[in-house]
Amino acid sequence: MTALVNRQPTAPTRTGRILTLIAAVVMAGAAAFSGMSTAGTDRRLVIVPLAAVLAGVLATLAFTRFAAFVLLILGVRASIDLFKLSGPSSGNTLTNTAAARALDPSTILAVLFLLAASLWLIAQFARDGHLRGSRLRTALVCFSLAGFVGLPGSSQPQASALEALRILSVVMMYVVLEQLITTPEMLRKVLTAAFAGLAFPLLYQTYTIASGHSASEVLGSFTRLTGPFAQANTFARYLAFMLVFGVAILPHVSRRLQLVLLPMLGLSGVYLVLTITRGALIAAVVGIVIVGVVQRSKVILGGVAVAVLAAAVVFPSVSSRFAELGTSATAGGGPTGNTLAWRINYWTEVLPLANKNPVTGIGLNVTQYSTDAAKQPHNDFIRAYVETGLLGLVTYIAALLAMVGNARRAISRSRPGTFERGVAAGALGCAWCFIITSLAANVMSNVVSLWYLITFTAAAAYVARPHNPFPTHDPALPSPARSGADQR
Known part of the structure; x- marks a missing residue:
């Protein structure tokens, strides 16, 4: 000690x-x-x-x-x-x-x-x-506690406890980073570590493709890249967060770092498309558009438009995957189909489960033990209500609002064209990327993705502190003219 x-x-x-x-x-x-x-x-x-x-x-x-x-x-x-x-x-x-x-x-x-x-x-x-504290920390801690409060009423206490610990590890990462990031130097080190971690998943996926044994899974007629993860969905969400935040800070790092980061982001975009994960793709596009709007960057907005068109032309499987949403064949019994229709039907089956205990829920991760489909709700808002009750739903929404508010404060307290504004814009884009993904997926306990979302959120929390002026010249920026100086 x-x-x-x-x-x-x-x-x-x-x-x-x-x-x-x-x-x-x-x-x-x-x-x-x-x-x-x-x-x-x-x-x-x-x-x-x-x-x-x-x-x-x-x-x-x-x-x-x-x-x-x-x-x-x-x-x-x-x-x-x-x-x-x-x-x-x-x-x-x-x-x-x-x-x-x-x-x-x-x-x-x-x-x-x-x-x-x-x-x-x-x-x-x-x-x-x-x-050091914040409204976001309070909301995250309260949501984590809601998962533990529901343990006595869970029919699967072991599974619920495991899930509660997973969520707690995400919350703990935010609390720790909130204390650690106290200087611009530490801010850069944390972000460097996060993006250094992107190298291996990209290299591993590239190696498996080159060796003829691509890391992938088969979904009906589609082959989806999985990277080093068990599922393509996990790979897609991870890449989406890294891509959104990377695009936000790319214009504000040194030319040498741009030469490293740009190829990584390009490869991340290609592999994200090849996961054929519709929710993550939509969320990533929305997140990057938000970054472009906040940064007032025509290059980013034009780039994302070109990238979407190119993906539709170069990868027809992506267009085919989205086209399934208009079919009458619902998923559930098979691997593909109109999964949106399946989700809506499944939500009507899942929601009544909360009637057993509407205040604290049926217990984290118990939904898949309580339905014939043996699946999680595929909607984190519904999952929060069913599995952690009204207590969990309220604190979950409060955490999301606090996350968005944290990024907005960082934007208001950073100067346009600076590295700090890039961090703030990236955090806001990632926050909305997470919210959109949560509408049709199970993300709230996906630790490997959320640790990086929380990292970017903690970085924005540092930028949002008015009592932390930035140096007149930040070595991460290409020139003193684009420094993060801020005497507010």
């Missing part, structure tokens, strides 16, 4: 950064090696010992250099689902148990993060007598 108090929230030393980089490279390489070399064998024989060793390394880092630990896990979280031993939790009740998912590296990492973050926050409170 004393070490945590004394060492934080100071930035990592040069030695710490080197060790962090080495650990990140080792973990990414291990992910690639394990994922590509264990075909036809028991993956647990390779993954479990490796996860145990890496957990020990991460635990040591977490309790000695907490800031470096957070940066590291942001850099590797998008890659470790390649280790996943259990199947997807959505619509699969057999793999949605503690026994099935306890050995997943993502579960181990989440537990380690929750433990280390809790101790670090206690240490910060003991030192300063308070923690």
Whole structure:
């Protein structure tokens, strides 16, 4: 505890950064090696010992250099689902148990993060007598608590507890980053770690395509890219957040960083299209349009229009997928069809489940145990009401409103044409991207995507603080003329 108090929230030393980089490279390489070399064998024989060793390394880092630990896990979280031993939790009740998912590296990492973050926050409170707060933090914490309040009434307490912990890890990441991001330098480090983490999913997907064994899943007549994740939907949501925020900050970083970021965003856009995930595609387009409007950028608005037209022409499967929404063949019994019609029918089946306990709900993740389809509600607003009751629905909506309000304050407190305005615009675009996706998908507990959404939201929260002036020249910007100076 004393070490945590004394060492934080100071930035990592040069030695710490080197060790962090080495650990990140080792973990990414291990992910690639394990994922590509264990075909036809028991993956647990390779993954479990490796996860145990890496957990020990991460635990040591977490309790000695907490800031470096957070940066590291942001850099590797998008890659470790390649280790996943259990199947997807959505619509699969057999793999949605503690026994099935306890050995997943993502579960181990989440537990380690929750433990280390809790101790670090206690240490910060003991030192300063308070923690930096906001309306968004309050709303997120209240929504997380709503999930735990419903546990006594859950018919599947184990599954509900697992889901509550997943949501808690997302909330904890925001609380931690809200405390850590106190300088422009730390802001850049956090965002750099997040985008460094984008490299492996893109490289992995590219490698599998080049090797002739593309990481993908088959949905009827469509083949959808999955990247290192279990499902194409997860890959799509992750790429959507990274793309929206990346487009927002791209004009405001140095030319050297643009040469790195631009190809990554271009490849992200192509792979997002090839996931053929309609909700994520629509949400990403809306998010980028919002960024273009906030930044008053004709280049961004024109670029997204050209990209949409090009995608429709170059990838006819995308047009075919959207065309299904006009057919009379509803999905549910088959893999494709008018999934919007299926969703509407399913929502009418799911909503009455809340009548059992309208105040605290039937319990997180219990919907898929209570319907013949064995699926989550495919609408996070309905899910919040059914599974966490009116208490959860109100706090969930409050969190969304606070997220949008946080980004809007960041916009009002940043100057046009600065890096900070790019951060604010990206956070607003990502917030609406999440809201739109939530209308027809299960996203509220999708940790791998939400950690990055929360990262961008926390970055905007720093920009929104009026008492944090930015330097007269930010090295992340191409010139002093485009600096983030702000003497407000």
